[in-house]
Structures are given as C-alpha cells and as structure tokens.
Amino acid sequence: MTETNPAGFEIRDYLRLDLMPHFMCPGCGHGIALRALLWAVHELGIEKDELAIVSGIGCSGRVGGYIDANTYHVTHGRPLAFATGLKLARPDLKVIVITGDGDCLAIGGNHLIHACRRNLDLTCLMLNNEVYGMTGGQVSPTTAETRLTTTTPAGNTEPAFDACQLAEAAGAGLVGREVTMQTPALRNLIKQGLEYPGFSFLEVISDCTEIYGRKNDLGESAEMVLSQKSDMRPEAYGNVADQPFRPNRLLTGVLARNERPEYGETYRRHADGVANGGKAGA
Amino acid sequence: MTAGMANLHGNHACALGAIAAGCRFFAGYPITPSSEIAERMSRELPLVGGTFVQMEDEIASMAAVLGASAGGVKSMTATSGPGFSLKQENIGLASMAEIPCVIANVMRGGPSTGMPTRPAQSDIMQARWGSHGDHPLIALAPASVKEIHDQTIRAFNLSERYRVPVMVLFDQVIAHLLEPIELPAAGSLDLVERRWANGDDGYQPYAAGADGIPAMTRPGDGHRTHTTGLTHAEDGFPTQDPDTVTRVMDRLLGKLDQHGQDIEAFECHDTKDAEVLVVAYGISARAARRAVRQARERGIAAGLFRPITLWPFPEQALRTAADQARSVLVPEMNAGQLVLEVERICRDEVRVAGLNRVDGQPIEPSQIARRIEEMAADD
Amino acid sequence: MTTDTASAEVGERQQPGAVADPRTRNVLIVGVGGQGVIMISKVLALLCQTQGMQVKQSEVHGMAKRGGVVFSHVRYGAQVWSPTIPMGEADVLIAMEWAEGVRWLPFLRPESGVFIADTQQVIPPFACRNRQFGADMAYATETPAEIIGRVSDGFALDAGRMAEELGNARAGNTILLGTLSATLDFPLDDWLSVLNQFVPKGTEEINRQAFLLGRDWVEKARQDPAGPAGLAPELAPPPIQPDIDVRLEITAEWCKSCDICVKLCPERCLELDEQQIVRLKDPDACTGCRICEWLCPDFAIAVHHDNLAEANA
Numbered sequence: 026m027t028e029t030n031p032a033g034f035e036i037r038d039y040l041r042l043d044l045m046p047h048f049m050c051p052g053c054g055h056g057i058a059l060r061a062l063l064w065a066v067h068e069l070g071i072e073k074d075e076l077a078i079v080s081g082i083g084c085s086g087r088v089g090g091y092i093d094a095n096t097y098h099v100t101h102g103r104p105l106a107f108a109t110g111l112k113l114a115r116p117d118l119k120v121i122v123i124t125g126d127g128d129c130l131a132i133g134g135n136h137l138i139h140a141c142r143r144n145l146d147l148t149c150l151m152l153n154n155e156v157y158g159m160t161g162g163q164v165s166p167t168t169a170e171t172r173l174t175t176t177t178p179a180g181n182t183e184p185a186f187d188a189c190q191l192a193e194a195a196g197a198g199l200v201g202r203e204v205t206m207q208t209p210a211l212r213n214l215i216k217q218g219l220e221y222p223g224f225s226f227l228e229v230i231s232d233c234t235e236i237y238g239r240k241n242d243l244g245e246s247a248e249m250v251l252s253q254k255s256d257m258r259p260e261a262y263g264n265v266a267d268q269p270f271r272p273n274r275l276l277t278g279v280l281a282r283n284e285r286p287e288y289g290e291t292y293r294r295h296a297d298g299v300a301n302g303g304k305a306g307a
Numbered sequence: 308m309t310a311g312m313a314n315l316h317g318n319h320a321c322a323l324g325a326i327a328a329g330c331r332f333f334a335g336y337p338i339t340p341s342s343e344i345a346e347r348m349s350r351e352l353p354l355v356g357g358t359f360v361q362m363e364d365e366i367a368s369m370a371a372v373l374g375a376s377a378g379g380v381k382s383m384t385a386t387s388g389p390g391f392s393l394k395q396e397n398i399g400l401a402s403m404a405e406i407p408c409v410i411a412n413v414m415r416g417g418p419s420t421g422m423p424t425r426p427a428q429s430d431i432m433q434a435r436w437g438s439h440g441d442h443p444l445i446a447l448a449p450a451s452v453k454e455i456h457d458q459t460i461r462a463f464n465l466s467e468r469y470r471v472p473v474m475v476l477f478d479q480v481i482a483h484l485l486e487p488i489e490l491p492a493a494g495s496l497d498l499v500e501r502r503w504a505n506g507d508d509g510y511q512p513y514a515a516g517a518d519g520i521p522a523m524t525r526p527g528d529g530h531r532t533h534t535t536g537l538t539h540a541e542d543g544f545p546t547q548d549p550d551t552v553t554r555v556m557d558r559l560l561g562k563l564d565q566h567g568q569d570i571e572a573f574e575c576h577d578t579k580d581a582e583v584l585v586v587a588y589g590i591s592a593r594a595a596r597r598a599v600r601q602a603r604e605r606g607i608a609a610g611l612f613r614p615i616t617l618w619p620f621p622e623q624a625l626r627t628a629a630d631q632a633r634s635v636l637v638p639e640m641n642a643g644q645l646v647l648e649v650e651r652i653c654r655d656e657v658r659v660a661g662l663n664r665v666d667g668q669p670i671e672p673s674q675i676a677r678r679i680e681e682m683a684a685d686d
Numbered sequence: 687m688t689t690d691t692a693s694a695e696v697g698e699r700q701q702p703g704a705v706a707d708p709r710t711r712n713v714l715i716v717g718v719g720g721q722g723v724i725m726i727s728k729v730l731a732l733l734c735q736t737q738g739m740q741v742k743q744s745e746v747h748g749m750a751k752r753g754g755v756v757f758s759h760v761r762y763g764a765q766v767w768s769p770t771i772p773m774g775e776a777d778v779l780i781a782m783e784w785a786e787g788v789r790w791l792p793f794l795r796p797e798s799g800v801f802i803a804d805t806q807q808v809i810p811p812f813a814c815r816n817r818q819f820g821a822d823m824a825y826a827t828e829t830p831a832e833i834i835g836r837v838s839d840g841f842a843l844d845a846g847r848m849a850e851e852l853g854n855a856r857a858g859n860t861i862l863l864g865t866l867s868a869t870l871d872f873p874l875d876d877w878l879s880v881l882n883q884f885v886p887k888g889t890e891e892i893n894r895q896a897f898l899l900g901r902d903w904v905e906k907a908r909q910d911p912a913g914p915a916g917l918a919p920e921l922a923p924p925p926i927q928p929d930i931d932v933r934l935e936i937t938a939e940w941c942k943s944c945d946i947c948v949k950l951c952p953e954r955c956l957e958l959d960e961q962q963i964v965r966l967k968d969p970d971a972c973t974g975c976r977i978c979e980w981l982c983p984d985f986a987i988a989v990h991h992d993n994l995a996e997a998n999a
Contacts, residue, residue, distance in 0.1 A: 036985050041533075044544065045940060046984055052944030056983025077526045079374070090533055090544070095526035097377060098535035099370065100396050106367035110374025110382070111526075113358045114332050118378070118526050136370075139363035206950075208980035234944070247949035250981065292360075296353035 039063040039073065040091055047091050052246025054231030055088050055152050057205035061229075062121070062150060063092065064208075065215035077120045079108040081133060083159045084233075085125030085152040102133030105140045108147050116146075116289050119219070126153040130166040130186050137226075141195035144223045145288040150215065151188060151226065154233035162236035173240050188228050193281035198223030200281040204230045206254040207277070217279060223287045230257065230275070310492035317481040318385075320452045320488060321411050322347035324459030325383050327491065329498055330409070331357035332382040334371035336364055336390060339423040340479040341413035344385035365393035373397055373406050377534060379501070379525035381463055383409035388417045391430055391437065398472050399438030400536045405470035405513070405521065405559070407501060409462045412474055413482040414640075416667045425667030426479035428589055429641035434474050435618050441556075443563050445570055446474040446618040448588040452486035458572075458615065464499035465570060469520055469563060476617065478640065480590045480669055504530055513555060514541040519562035563619055571621035574613040575628050577603060581610025583682050584632040584657075586625065586649050588614050591638050591670050598675035607683045620648050629653050634682045638662035638670050658682075710763035712771040713866070716790045717782030718808045719754050722859030725884060726780070727758035729863060733872055733880045734762035744769040754810075755786065780866050782845075782859065783808050784921060785826035787833070794837060800869045801840040804862060805830055805919050817952070817973040819991075820929025830918030841865060841907055842918040848903075849896060854889070857896035864900025874901075931992040932974030938963045941986040947978035 040063075049055050066076065073094045080089035082101035089096045095118075099107045104122045112120045129137050129151045140147065156174060157163040164174040164181050167188065171180040192200045199221040203211040211229065218225035232238060232249035243249050257277045315323070322344050325333070333352060335345035349359040358375070362368040368384045375382040386394060391412045401408050414430045416422030430437075434446045445465050449458040455477055462473040504510045504524040512532040515521040524530040537545040538552055546552060563570060577599060578584060587595035592613040602609035612628040614621050629635055635657050637646035646661040653659055662678050664670050713730060717723040727743055734741040745758035759771045771793060779794045780802045781787025787803035794801060813825045830842035843865065849858040860881070867877045878894060885893040906915035943962035955968040956978060964986065966972060979989045 035988075040985070046942070046986075049983065051942035051984075052946055053983050056985065057981055060980065060985065073531060074527055074529050090535070094531055096531075096533045097374075098533065098537065099373070100400050100536060103366060103370040103397065106362060106370035107374035107377075109360065109362070109367070110332065110334055110371030110376075111378045112374075113360055113371070114375035114380040114382070115378035115526060135363050136367055139367070206981065245949070246944045246983075247946045250946065251950070292358065296356075296358070299350075299353040300356070 034064050034067045036060055036063055039066065039093055041093050044091055048087060049084065050158075050233075050235040052232065052234040052249075053084070053158075054154065054205040054229070054233075054246075054250065055084060057208060057250075058150065058152055058211065058229045058231055059088050059091065061205070061208050061211040062123075062215055064212045065219060068212070069216055069219055071119050071219070075117065075119055077108075077111060077115075077118045078123060079104040079111065079120065080123040081125070081128035083125045083128050083157065084154070085123055085128060086159075088152070089123045102128050102131070103136065104128070105133060105136040105147070105149060109136075109140065109143070109145055112145055112147055113289060113292070116293075120147050121219070122147055122149045124149060124151050126151065126155060126167040126186075126188070127157045127165045130188055130191075134166075137192065138195045140224055141192050141197035141226060143288045144196060144198050144283075144285050146222055146224070148215070148218045148221075148225045149227065150218075151228045152231045153188065153228050154231040154237060155185075156233050156237040158233045158236050162233075162240060172237075174237070175240075187275070189226070189276075189280050192226035193283070196283050196285065197226040197281070198283055198285055198287075199225040199279065200227075201225070201279045202228040202230065202257075202275060202277050204250070204253045204257050204277060205232070206250040210277075214279065222290075223285060230277075310490050310495075312487055312489050314485055314487050315452055315456075316343060317452045317455045317477060317484050317486075318343035318413065319347050320456040321385065321459050321475065321477075321482075322351060323490065324456040325409065325463065326351050326355060326357075327456075327493070327496060328381065328460040328463035329500075330381045330383050330463060331355065332359075332372065332375035332380045333357070333384065334360050334362050334368040334375070334382070335384050336362055336368045336386070338365070338387045338390045340415055340482050341385045341387045341390075341411060343482070344411055344413075348385075365390035366397065369394040369397035369408075369410070372408050372410075373401055373404075376401075376406050376408050377525070381407070381467065383411065383463075385411035385413070387413045387415045387423070388427075388430055389420060391433060395433075395437040395439075398444070399440060399442055401472040402438065402442035402444055403440075403536050403538075403559075404534050405523075406472075406534070407466040407470050408472050409459070409466055410472060410474045411459070412476050414476060414478045416665070422667045424479065426590065426669060427640050427665070427667065428476075428478055428591065429644065429665070430476060431617060431639070431641065431644040432647075434476055441560055443469075443560055444472045444474065444618060445469070445563070445616065446476055447572070447615060448476045448617050449615065450481070450589050450592045450613065452481060452484055453488040454615070455481060456488060456490070460496060460498075461572070464497070467501045468499045469566060469570070470501075470523065471563065474618075476589070478590050504528060506530075511541040512543040513539060515558060515562070519558055519565060567619065567621075567623075570616055570619060571624065572615035573621045573624050574611075574615065575624075576611040576613070577608075578610035578612055578628040578631075580608050580631055581628070582608040582631060582633050582686065583679050584610050584612055584629050584635045585675065585679065586612045586614070586635055586637045586645070587639070587675075588617060588645065591640060594670050594672045595638055595675050597672035598679060601672065601676045602679045602683070605680070607679060609679050609683070614645075617645065620652070622652050625649065625652050629657060632657050633686045634658045634660065636660055636662055636675070636678055636682060638675050638678075640664050640670060708764035710761055710766055711870070712776045713760045713762075713778045713780065713870075714757065714771055714776040714790060714793050715760065715780050715782075716755075716757040716786045717804075718786060718810075719756055721756070721782040723756045723758050723782060726859055726863050726866065727760050729877075729880055729884050730760050730866070731762070732883070733876060734760075736876060736880065737872060739763060740766045742766045742769040757786075757790070778802065778866060778869055780862060782806070782862060784830075784842075788826045788828050791833070791837070796838070798838055801833065801837040802862065802865050802869070803830070803833070803840075803842045804845045804858065805842050805921055806844070806846050806858075807922060817975060819932065819974060829921060834918050839869075841904060843900075843903060843915075844919045845900070848899060852892065852896055852899060854892050854896070857889075857892055860885070860893045860896035861900035861903075864897040864902075865904050866900075867897070868901045868904035930974075932972055933990040933992055934966045934969075934972065934978075935988040935990060936964055936966070937986045937988075940984045941982075942984050944983065946981050946983070947987060950981055951978055
C-alpha cells in the first residue's frame, strides 16, 4: 500500500525465537538496527540459508546470534577479516558483518581500512553507541569529547572518529549513516548497501541508554533516539545545512560512492587468466 | 607441479603438499623465513580454482583462513614466530569452534623479532600453549623437505578429520633447504574430507558420536547454525551452565585422546637396546641421527626417538623407546622446551638432560655425539 | 517561506487618459507551486502594458517546489493605485487548482465576477491531519456544478487532461490563459504575440494551439451550456486511506519497559501497565502508524492491518 508498509515482513520469521527475548538492555538501539537489517533482508528476498552474519565481540557482536541464518561470532575486531575469507571462499553467500564502534574502529580498525580498500562484496553494519557497553562503559573511538565514561572519569579528552569519512577515504564502495529512529530510512540504506556490488560501510547511530546515557545524563531511550535524530542532518539537505542552522552535525544518508570493481570478481578473473596460461591481470 | 622427482625448497614443498591435500584457500602475510610458502600458493592456487589473499596483517590472515574454512574450503596460512604470536587468538577460536585449519610455522630465532633469517625450534611450547585457555590442537615437526610435503598433507587430513588446528612446525634450515623429493601422482593420496551434517532435523552442531568428533555444516546446507568462540552447548549457543560446560569441555579437550594411534607419528632408530636415548625432532633430529650412528660405531648403545607429532606427544611410544635407557638426551634449538615433556614422561626411570643452542646455528652432530659419550661414561 | 511582493508600474507609452475604458480591472490568479500562476500573470501584465495601460502585479510565491499556495493579483487600467485586490472586487478569479479556487471565492465580485477553475486536485499534507484509517480528507467537498451555480459566470474545465490530449501536459496553464482571454477585451493577435515572448523556444505552436483551445472552449460553453464544453466535469473522488482494522499484538514477555513506544507514539495511546509492560491505553486513538513497532528494540509490538488485502481489493 504505502512505501513503509512491511508487505508481509514478520520479524519473527527471521529470529531464533527460542533465544528471545534477546539479552540487550532495555532501550538499546541495537534491536532497532536489527529490525531494519532483517526488514531489508526480507524486502530483497535474501534466503536465510544463503545469509551469513559475521560479528565480533561486544554488544554488537551478540546481535547476529539472534538471526536465523548462518551466524559466526568470532574474535574481537576480526569479523571483517573472517568475512573476507568466507566471502572469497564462498562468493555465493550474502555476507553481512555486524560490528561496533570499538570492534570496528579500535581493535579492528586496520581490517576496516583494508576491507574498504579491497572492495570485496561485504556489507558492514557498524552499530555506533559511542561506548564499550559490554565491558561496562569505557571510552571508545567514537565517544564525543568531554563525555564521561568509566575510563574518562573527568570527561573524554580524545577526539572522536568520523567513521564514514574514514571509510570513504579508504575507498569503500558505498558509505552511509542513519539513526535508528528513522527505521524505514535505515532499512532503505541497508538495502542499498546489500545491493551494492562491493564493500558497503553503514554506520548506525545507536543508543546505549543504560550505561552511556545514564552516565552522561542524556535522558531515557526515547530522549536519546530523538536527540540523535535532531543531531543529524539528512544528506539530501546538502550544503544548506553547512549554513549556521545546524553546524558541526553528522550527515545521514548515502554519504559517498566510489565506483570501483568488486574484488572477488577481479580476483577470479585474474585467476582464470593465470589458469589459462596468461599472466595475472591479462 | 606434476608427479615425479623434483628439487624443492622446504617452503615450496609445504605449498605443494597443501595443494595436493586439497587446500583451496590461503591467506597470509609476508614474514621471513616463511614468505615463499605464500608466494608459491599465490601461483598455485589460481591453477586449481583456489583463492589466495594477502591480508593486512597476521591476525587477519588467520581470521580469513577460519572464514574460508567455515565456508567449507580446506584452508591454511603460513608464518613465523612474531606472526605466530599474532595468530594465537584465532587459533584459539579454531580450537573452540572446531574449525579445521593448517598453520605452517617456520621457526626463527626469538624472542620478539629475534633473528629473522636464522633457524630455531623455540615455538614448541607456544604451539601448545600460545593461545589462552585449555584447547586441543595437533603439531607436527617434519625433518626433511620430503617430510614437510607429506606432513603438510597429513596436517590437512588430521585437521579435517578431527576439527582441530594443525600446526606444521619446521625451521629456517629445512624451509630453505633444497632436496630432491618424489611428488606423488594426483589421486594416489589418501585424502580425508570433512564429515558433513546429513540434513537431519535434529542436527546439533556440537553433538558428537562415539568418535568425539561432531559432523560439520557449512552455509547453504540448510542448518543455519551458530558458531561462536564463547563456551557453547551442543546446539552451538553460549552457555555457562556448569554441568553443560563440563560435558562439552570434556569432549572438546578429550576428543583427540582416543585417536592417538592415528595422530601420533614417530620414528625409532636403534632404540631396542639403547642405553643412551636421544629424543630429537626436526632439523636437530638429522644431526642426532648421525651422532647416534657415530656412537654406535664407537660401541655405545645409543638410539634415537624422533617424534614427528609433537602435540599430542607420543607418550607411550617414548616410554617404550626409553625402556632400556639409562639416560635421555634432548637436543633442541631453544633453551629447553620439549625436554620438559620428556622429563615429565621419563623422570622416574631415567636421567633426562637437554642440549640447547640459542645462537641461531643448527646443532651439530659432533655436539650431540660428545654429549652421548659423556652420558654413556657417567652411567 | 519567502514572500515577495513585486509591483510593476509601467505603461507610459500612452497617456493614461487615452485608454478607452479607464475603469480599473482586477484579475486574481491562484494555484499551487509549479502550475504556472506567475507565467499567466506576467503575460497578462505585459499585454496590458502594450495596450497603454497602467498595471500593478503583486504575488506571493516561494513554496513553489513544495506544492504550496501561490497567488498573483493583477490590476490594470488608466490609473491603478493599490497593488492588491480588495475582497469582493476581482473581476476574474482564475484558479489552477480546484480547492484554491473555492478558497478564494470571497474575492470575486458577487454580481459580475467570472470564475474559471481547473478541476485538477493537489491535496496538501494538511488535508491529511486525521491519521486514522478511513478518515475523510480535509479537502474541498464542493463540486464544480455547485460552485458554478453560485457565481454569476463560471467555467470549470479539466485543463490538464485537455493539454495531455493536445500532446503536451505542460500546456495546461496556456489553456487556462486562453479561457481567461475569452473573458477580457483584448485583441486575439495581441494575446498571441505576448504569449510568444513567454513560452520556451520550440513550443510556440503547441502553446498557440493550447491558447486557442481554451479560448474556444469558453465560446462553446457560452453558446451551449448543456454541451460537452459547458458541463462542469466531475471531480475525482479524493483519495482516502482505506478503512482497515488496526490491531496491536504485544508480546509481554519480550517487553523490557524501555518506554520508547510510550513516549514516541504520536497519538499518545500507549502506556506501561502495573508490571511496567506496554499496553494499548486508547485503542480508538491508535492510527496503526507502526512507529511503536519500528522503534521497539525488543520486537514486543507488532502492528497488524487486518483487512488490508480486502481494503485494497
């Protein structure tokens, strides 16, 4: 009927129901992101048997386990590297990486840079809640300056990453960001990422109410998701918003496209060339 | 590479053994003295429809190997000491999640950056205990170029059969040694393929039968299982229930015990009446072989026990070999690592001594021969 | 929204006193963004200048890209003082959108005003303020026949469809300009020559045809009010949301009392019960918008539109 109608999308069809309710804290935005992901998977008609979810360590790492698919919960920071092996060995699979700001940008930062550079057909969903939630709320690479965490008792003094700029500069094929409150828009962004034949990096601004929100007096979950929305500026507004009315805010939407060849295809073409007696790259 | 005689470096023999074993995925990172394995794999894999990728670091290459293996493809990586250290976290994941994989570690002088171009045998204990927590694994120590080739094939067979990481430990000397070897004809090898789940509704990814080894599944087979480094129950999902954890960890840690016959490989030379038994592996065993022969020529009842499987250690075989011995000598290119295991096994019966070198030079036969004479005289 | 009031005070080619009919005429052109209101008013203003009259044109635009209201007052005569038309003094009200025409009717001279309206409907978001399924649109319910019966001289035509049949859907405003020309005393040739200056290169002929089509349509409607041109076309019924049943399915054992749904429900129809589990407090207020379903991190709410398939059938 309308664009936002789920058209037969029943999230229960994609969940491991015997594990529900999931273990995330009340009001954790990761659940909203999971809905948007599964909604996108549904709308694209991706078969669960062909879907592989690779996640690392932390709250984000536990999200994948609730999906009724082939799920891998690997070592801290390494889901992109694991997924690279999986996708190269099994190009027939749809491989999605679910990671967090610490998993992806700190301990796994190198893997992110090179996954962007390589442009293998993976979709990386980075759930950014600005904190190490699982370990009790330590400062992360995306924690805003001055924020209180258990390891920045007087306020964070380190600058934060703009993960999307990092991914764009490293060559990711498609880069985007969305807040959880714009669930249909987040679903659309994830769909674009899943459909993109190459590496897509999607940052989801998620909320950690129980630890980060409470420590920094950011309100309850509803207030946090609302303020995340008002802190962001749709990319479609373009440079209008570079004017004073919302300065220094992060953009949402598709933020960058680098039209580059998908790595798996490139490798297989070169390998075929070698196998047929030519030189690699011939 | 076609069958027949060939002159090969140890590193190239490793690569060709892997291809022959059915390895179709290699992820690696350049490191001396193992880089030739990656280089050879980058040329060989495209010829057999496989995939080579040079990852951004040692950690990533181990993770990518696990990803590819989880996808159902026989996979390996190769490295040396510093890289071996970095790979340990994902070796632990391989043990825990029971993802088959092969790791070639061409040992060089350590610790830290150490002596990159000089040989050592100093990663023996790291191979066993490098990753945190109790975990099952197999380590093999070939002593020649031919044996590198054959043990690499065997490493894949063991890994696929028992779902453990298998390490092939050799050193810079054999890695860069050129020796003639006979390559087997394609199809002449006994290759082990992973046991796949058969599509039963009641399939549990970590429930094993009598052999202790669960059948595996890969994406697309329809089972849609969960694989995690967390302690998990038979269904693959995390658990902290003490009874369940005891049950699943007992199986995991004990799963190799009943397969010792298949896993443990060793060689005995003149051990039946040996009063001085030399226990040596890898390149040091070649020196020991000559030293033992020289001792015999001088009338000393010396013998050599050469474990090819280092972990799990062929304990019973050593006991048998050391039955007559009054003393045991363990020459190794480290400050004394495998000697600890030999002491554990033999200490009640015999005197155990080490012969160690950490200067980046191989142990010479004359060194061992001298010690054999000393030990024989002491008895 | 920006508001521009532009006044043009020109027409010094002839002395004001030389104009045959010195009375000030008022033409009010209304519509929504993008329809060509300004184009019509500019053509008319320039035409008046060429006739030696004084013209004042005053417009409000700025929401053009968003379908917002656009109107333009054109006043001409020997001497024009005020730039805007007082209530009840428009000689001609020409509306390019049906509801806008109805809305501006009070500006028309009750006794002699001419009403020309396109029956095209552009329904603004404000007409959808009642979010309940099955709710009526807050859009003009008056039919063309009713309005034409109320004014002294009225014409309602589907200019968009006529333009489409002519071969260029964008020529609708030129058709309306043609209808306007039939109600004002300017020579046809002058109309056509001014029009030529305004239309894009290459579209002169189709615009000429469109203009003549609109002009002839008025003549035909006057001659034969019962004929096809004279009959007011039926309005398309405004699209309404189908009347479907909304049902909230709450999985109580999954709810973690985070309160997101309660606080972000636009109708404020949810609450936490004694056990701090979400419940539907006011079923009648629920519009089934799904925001609670989307934003529940625990998938504890499912919104069902039960007879959606039948409603769409």
